[in-house]
Amino acid sequence: MSGRLFHSGKIAIVLVGPPARGKTHISVSLSRYLQWLGVKTRVFHLGDYRRATMGGDMDVPDDYFFINASAASVMLRQKILKKCREDIYGWLNHENGQVAIYDAVNPLSGGRRSLAKEFAKHDVQTLFLESYVTEENILRENARNVKISSPDFIGMDPDEAAKLYLRRIDVKIPLFETMDEPDLNYVKMINAGERIQYNNVSFGYLSHRIVFYLMNLHIKSRQTFFARAGTSSQEDSYKMDAPLSSDGETYAQKMSETLLQHREAERAASISKGGSDAPLKPLTVWTSTRKRTVETAEYLKGKGYKVRQRSQMSQLNPGVCEKLSERSIRRMYPEEVEKHEKDPYHHRYPRAESYHDLAVRLEPIILELEREQNDLLIIAHESVLRVLYGYLMACDAMHIPSLKFPRNEIIEIIPASYQNEAKRVHIQGLAPEMIPGSPEDIRIPVPPSGTLSPMSGLGTPAEPANPIPKTVHPLSKD
Numbered sequence: 001m002s003g004r005l006f007h008s009g010k011i012a013i014v015l016v017g018p019p020a021r022g023k024t025h026i027s028v029s030l031s032r033y034l035q036w037l038g039v040k041t042r043v044f045h046l047g048d049y050r051r052a053t054m055g056g057d058m059d060v061p062d063d064y065f066f067i068n069a070s071a072a073s074v075m076l077r078q079k080i081l082k083k084c085r086e087d088i089y090g091w092l093n094h095e096n097g098q099v100a101i102y103d104a105v106n107p108l109s110g111g112r113r114s115l116a117k118e119f120a121k122h123d124v125q126t127l128f129l130e131s132y133v134t135e136e137n138i139l140r141e142n143a144r145n146v147k148i149s150s151p152d153f154i155g156m157d158p159d160e161a162a163k164l165y166l167r168r169i170d171v172k173i174p175l176f177e178t179m180d181e182p183d184l185n186y187v188k189m190i191n192a193g194e195r196i197q198y199n200n201v202s203f204g205y206l207s208h209r210i211v212f213y214l215m216n217l218h219i220k221s222r223q224t225f226f227a228r229a230g231t232s233s234q235e236d237s238y239k240m241d242a243p244l245s246s247d248g249e250t251y252a253q254k255m256s257e258t259l260l261q262h263r264e265a266e267r268a269a270s271i272s273k274g275g276s277d278a279p280l281k282p283l284t285v286w287t288s289t290r291k292r293t294v295e296t297a298e299y300l301k302g303k304g305y306k307v308r309q310r311s312q313m314s315q316l317n318p319g320v321c322e323k324l325s326e327r328s329i330r331r332m333y334p335e336e337v338e339k340h341e342k343d344p345y346h347h348r349y350p351r352a353e354s355y356h357d358l359a360v361r362l363e364p365i366i367l368e369l370e371r372e373q374n375d376l377l378i379i380a381h382e383s384v385l386r387v388l389y390g391y392l393m394a395c396d397a398m399h400i401p402s403l404k405f406p407r408n409e410i411i412e413i414i415p416a417s418y419q420n421e422a423k424r425v426h427i428q429g430l431a432p433e434m435i436p437g438s439p440e441d442i443r444i445p446v447p448p449s450g451t452l453s454p455m456s457g458l459g460t461p462a463e464p465a466n467p468i469p470k471t472v473h474p475l476s477k478d
Contacts, residue, residue, distance in 0.1 A: 016130035046104035128186035193218035288313035315381030319352025
């Protein structure tokens, strides 16, 4: 939250690679992880600056990326680059930013060296990050995922449209030099994380953390699903590890069947719209080691799905507040309640965990989640789902404690380039008493957090008025 951690100074992470290589996905994922660590990070997409400067209806000149571009194209290019970099320096120097991620093609070695020198003059360390892709199937999948919307592609087979799109990229960016500069810090991700090469000239601690994260990241698309565990046969509590009740077993079966039917329906809908008819990806299930979550996954395990138990995914420890009513908590711990209402994410009650503590505990899960290439179902306590959802959807920390996951819904996280999307999948036929939040939650009201004012300026992409994506609000109490 302070913005500057690890005494690492200011860092510019510079993306390298032609379009359809997953650069935007990498930059957004990396930003999400660094903010998770508490590092103030922002992504600067050069394409956004180009659209903001030229307007949505104006096409990019044919020679815009050419070395021998016309004078008009060169002036336009320099104007856009200047505005983007001014915003980067302004954010790093005047808004306490630490890591600026510069998402652009940066095709030529000479240009990259000049950029590193320019950043160095502003006391900013540069780490280049190239996504290098040679496998045609990865390129085609990435091209399809950029949601080709040109009228030229209407009615075309998606694979043929992707091939045409890639040919146009080759024409628009005729010269590209892959990274091999011995004097620069760089990381080269090859074929969506299949291999990683890096050249370490002057890596600091934070740069090493970034490399470690990239070793766990891939750019292949997969779906993530969140579901609550079923109800237990005895009183719910943190200390008691009770098995599922008969209603909980019924829930487990209905939830599992709903998920399997939903995946098949989504595949059929995709095929009807011209999508791939490839079989569904394998589905992996993660649970905590608590009996309720393990037994909720038994139905899927019996159908042959792989289930893994993760000890880090145990629910948040409520400490002395377990089994106390809200009235009792307010009477016995009035000062703690006041602190909690001011900062429900970082505050911890006596002998309890805060949501921040839980997030730190879940970091190994975050890294494995990024590494997982199968579709993934996570069955866990509501507090764990809040934190993991907050990571994947880049939620403001103040909103995480108020997210709601009713038991009659499965939440599907759909990966997208700029911001993941969330979808509700309704589970039919559950008894009303099974749906509300878990009784072991600390029921202290959470005040709504403030909003960020939009940044405006000529040619500057406006920041959203609220940093929380719209898909978050339906899950929130506020």
